[in-house]
Amino acid sequence: MFTKRAVTILLASLIISTPSFAGKKIVPEFVEGTTKVEAEQLIELAMSKPNLVIVDSRKKSDFKKGFIEGAVSLPDTDTNEASLNKHLGAKNTPVVFYCNGIRCGRSMKAAKVAISQGYKSVYWFRGGVEEWESKGLPLVKP
Secondary structure: OOOHHHHHHHHHHHHHHOOOOOOOOOOOOOOOOOEEOOHHHHHHHHHHOOOOEEEEOOOHHHHOOOEOOOOEEOOHHHOOHHHHHHHOOOOOOOEEEEOOOOOOOHHHHHHHHHHHOOOOOEEEEOOHHHHHHHOOOOOEOO
């Protein structure tokens, strides 16, 4: 039988070691209005939709360390009506947003901005660079 103190210590250690509590939170599984994709689906989209725009929502300094081929750098902090219009144009242009991974909320924020601006074909690569690299896929290094 565990004492109350032992249970409290055990729960505290679990909370501290849980990824959503250790630093950055894990982003939600879904973003309303988007289609969530994984790395393989992103590749299929790029091959099947020649007008697909891939948006890297990370900071410029992260982008300079490596990015998915064909991606444009548009940090979430710079994502607005004007910047989306510049990079996407038509509201039906397919676009996929990504960032560092499940502990990075930048692509989620950017996708929400696109949806709020009326973009209709919004994809979200939740796993981002972390998933991309874990699957052995290359990043472009400038």
